[in-house]
Amino acid sequence: MKAMMLAFLATIVIAVGANAILNQSGFSSEDRYQGEAVRLN
C-alpha cells in the first residue's frame, strides 16, 4: 500500500515538474509556435 501511494504521489510530482521545466525552458506551445515578429507577454 505504501509503495503504491508513494508511486501515485511521484506521478503527480513528476507531472507538475515536467510541466514547469518544459514551460520554463521554452517548450510551451506559445513559444514553439511564435514567429520572429512576435513578443509574448
Add this chain to the structure above:
Amino acid sequence: MLTRLMAVVTLIALLGTNPALAQSEGAVDAPDAPASDATTLEDILARQRGEDVERTNRAAEGSSAEEQARGMLGTLGGASDSLLWEGLRFGTADITTQAGGPAATVLVQDGGMLWVGWREGPLRTYGGYLLLGTIGLLALFYLIRGRIRIDGGKAGTTIERFKPVERFAHWLLAGSFILLGITGLITLFGRVFIQPLLGKEVNAWLALGSKWIHNNVSWAFMLALVMVFVFWVIHNIPNRTDIGWMLKGGGLFSKNSHPPAKKFNAGQKMIFWSVILLGGSISLTGLSLLFPFEMPMFAATFEKLNAFGIPGLIGMEPFPTVLAPHEEMQYAQLWHAIVSFVLMAIIIAHIYIGSLGMEGAYDAMGSGQVDLQWAKEHHSLWVEEKQAKAQSAPADATPAE
C-alpha cells in the same frame, strides 16, 4: 477569409468522408470541354483518393485568357479566387504569418484527409470494439471459470514476492498508464460520446485537462518503463519451462492444474514483453507528438521497411519515404493510438487476473507478501529456488556481530 477557408476545408472534409459521394465517383462525367489546365471534378476526387494527379501550376505559368478576363472584373484584380485557393492548397502561395514552425504556412493539407478519415473511422471503431470485446471475453471467462482459487487452501504463512522498490515501479507504471489510457480515450472519443451527452463546455474542459495530464504524466510512465525493465528483464528471458506451461494453458482453464514456473510464467513474460515493446513504441511516437515536427521518425522507418521488402510481403506498394512534416505527425498519431489500443486490451486482461480473477495474486503487488500455497501452485520452481537460498544463506552469511 477565415469563414471561407473553413467552408473549403469543410467541403473537402465532406467529400473525403461521405460514402455516398465516394461511391458515385464512377458516375461523375467530365465537365464539358474543360480548359486544358482546369481542374476537373475527376481530378479532385482522384486527389482525395490519394492519387497523383498531374497539375500545371497556373499561377506560375500565367493564367488563361478566360481567367484574365475574369480577373479584370474580380475584386482581387488579376488574381482569381481559384488561383488563390490553388496556391494555398498546393503550397505555392506566398504566405507570411506571425506564427512559427513548419505548420504555420500550410493552410490546406490534402494528405491530412486520409488521416482524418482513419482517425474518425476505423481507429475509433476497431479500437473501441477491441476494448469492449476484451472486457466481454473476460466477463465470459469469469462466468465459466469463476475466480481462480488457491486449490490447496491458504497456508497461512507468506513469502516475499516483490520488494518495495519493485512495487513502487509497478504502481508508477500502472497509475500513469491508467491515467494515460483514460485521458487518451477522452481525447479520441470525447467529441462523439461526451459532447452529445454533456455538452461542448464539459467536453472542452475535459479535453483540456486530458491534454495536460496526458502530456505531463507520460514522463512517469517512461521512467517506470525503464525501472520495470531493469528490475525484471532477467526473470523474463524465455526458457524451457515456458513450453510446458503453455501446453497446459497455464492451468488457467482447469482446476488443480499447476504447471511449474519460475518467478514469472510464460503468460507473464508475454505481458512483460508487450509492456516493454509496445510501451516503448508508444513512448517514442508519444515523444514525437509531444515535440511536434522535431522528431520525425516515419519516413526513416518506412525506408528501412521498404529495404527489407516488408510492404511487398503483405501485398502493399512500398511505403512513402518522403513525408511532409504534417504527415509525419499524422502517422505518429495513428501508430501511437493503434499500439495503445492493443496494449490497453492486454493490460485489461492483466488487471483482471491480478485482482478479481485470481485469489491471492493481488497481495504480490499490495503488501509484497504472498501466501506460500499460492506461490507453490503458481511459481513452484521460484519457491524452491528461494527456499534453497534461504536455507543456504545462514551458513554462508557472516554474522553481523
